[in-house]
Amino acid sequence: MHQNMVEVRDLSKTFKRSNGEMLDAVKNVSFDIRQGEIFSLLGPNGAGKTTTISMISGLLTPTHGDATIGGHSITRQPLEAKKLLGVVPQEIALYPTLSARQNLEFFGKMYGLSGAALSKRADEVLEFIDLKDRQHDKIESFSGGMKRRVNIGVGLLHQPRLIYMDEPTVGIDPQSRRRILDTVKQMQTEMGMTVLYTSHLMEEVQEISDRVGIIDHGELIAVGTVGDLIQKVGEEDRLILKVGSQVVSELLLTRFRHEVEGVTGATHEQAHSNGSDGSATQPDGLIIVIARRGRRALPDLIRVANDSGLDIVSVEVREPDLEAVFLHLTGRELRD
Ligand SMILES: Nc1ncnc2c1ncn2[C@@H]1O[C@H](COP(=O)(O)OP(=O)(O)O)[C@@H](O)[C@H]1O
Ligand SMILES: [Mg+2]
The missing domain is CATH 3.40.50.300 (P-loop containing nucleotide triphosphate hydrolases)
Incomplete structure (x- = not known):
């Protein structure tokens, strides 16, 4: 057989x-x-x-x-x-x-x-x-x-x-x-x-x-x-930083990559989520940071962001999963 x-x-x-x-x-x-x-x-x-x-x-x-x-x-x-x-x-x-x-x-x-x-x-x-x-x-x-x-x-x-x-x-x-x-x-x-x-x-x-x-x-x-x-993606975590409708400059992303230890990538994405009243959509900006030992990088990321006048609304740390593998291989998120 x-x-x-x-x-x-x-x-x-x-x-x-x-x-x-x-x-x-x-x-x-x-x-x-x-x-x-x-x-x-x-x-x-x-x-x-x-x-x-x-x-x-x-x-x-x-x-x-x-x-x-x-x-x-x-x-x-x-x-x-x-x-x-x-x-x-x-x-x-x-x-x-x-x-x-x-x-x-x-x-x-x-x-x-x-x-x-x-x-x-x-x-x-x-x-x-x-x-x-x-x-x-x-x-x-x-x-x-x-x-x-x-x-x-x-x-x-x-x-x-x-x-x-x-x-x-x-x-x-x-x-x-x-x-x-x-x-x-x-x-x-x-x-x-x-x-x-x-x-x-x-x-x-x-x-x-x-x-x-x-x-x-x-x-x-x-x-x-x-x-x-x-x-394949190694031990890298993904940090999802919510920034709402604030403008995110290329310079800030470059600073993340150069000034924060462990960071290997930083991208900005504009998503839209439903408003709390369920009707209109609101801009929902995200910065996605790839970092070894993501939790350790977090305080420095927040400091650099604040330094540039950007408020981070919330943070989520995601350990490596297939979503991260897809992102790593294609440079895009695997979403619904
Ligand atoms: N009969 C068809 N004629 C022309 N294009 C097709 C046909 N079937 C699928 N496609 C195209 O082929 C690509 C792959 O489609 P599909 O295999 O259905 O993807 P998935 O199942 O992963 O969503 C898509 O771009 C789709 O539009
Ligand atoms: Mg199909």
Whole structure:
């Protein structure tokens, strides 16, 4: 048996946009997914996650490159490859006027299940996604989180060894998100499945993944365990200094870098947050400082800022995480 469940090699996709321009949505991406691991693709919206998943599940033909599942090429032996694979698409793909059970039975028939075997499998899946008590209700009456769970159930019907889950927690409440993350872990621990998970949310990827690939502008820019990736940024902390609508000069940022020990970088970002009355947006300036032993650098940072006539409204010290890895690799924040 292959040690790698999935092997992706030099995968590329170029789209022709409606204006005639060519877009390299995925560029020479290569990675492996080992048997039994949870592997995540982490990247912002538009990074190429769905395009990658579509190619390695046989829904989209690569411009270049290939992938194997259990040793079978998805482009040349798609039937063998797809037998091992379940897919949970980013967009909910269910019939709203059918019940949860009717949806599972419909898709089960497409997988070739029928009769008692289909009924038994629908029961097992409903049990696993914890929707037995709502199985006869129509999908259109379900919450976003419940629809997501049925979507996952469809992907599990034919008992695949491998499942791809494309942003399964987008647009649902925190409790439903928690439930889905637990479900992902259960697939690994109780069913021995291999999981490819995608998200633009650093926290959940950090929590569930054995290994992570960071994808940005169609390129895989880093692969490793969360620990490996964090090591790349070294021991540097990030200090988030809130400065409201005050003007931040380049000179101040330069002074931070030159005069404060441990500081390796300082940038200014203008964000907008909702006003306290919930209506208007207020400017919400941030200075992001990268520093070794950030807490120690703090008093000097505040002194230099005050020296330049800048008030620091609040300070947050963030220890290295995947967000910091992304910032380190791209120079940009990984945000919603
Ligand atoms: N069918 C398509 N035609 C043209 N451009 C596309 C198509 N599908 C995706 N794209 C573009 O490819 C890029 C990657 O998209 P996608 O893979 O959906 O990213 P992600 O899933 O990481 O948000 C985006 O710029 C997107 O607009
Ligand atoms: Mg996507």
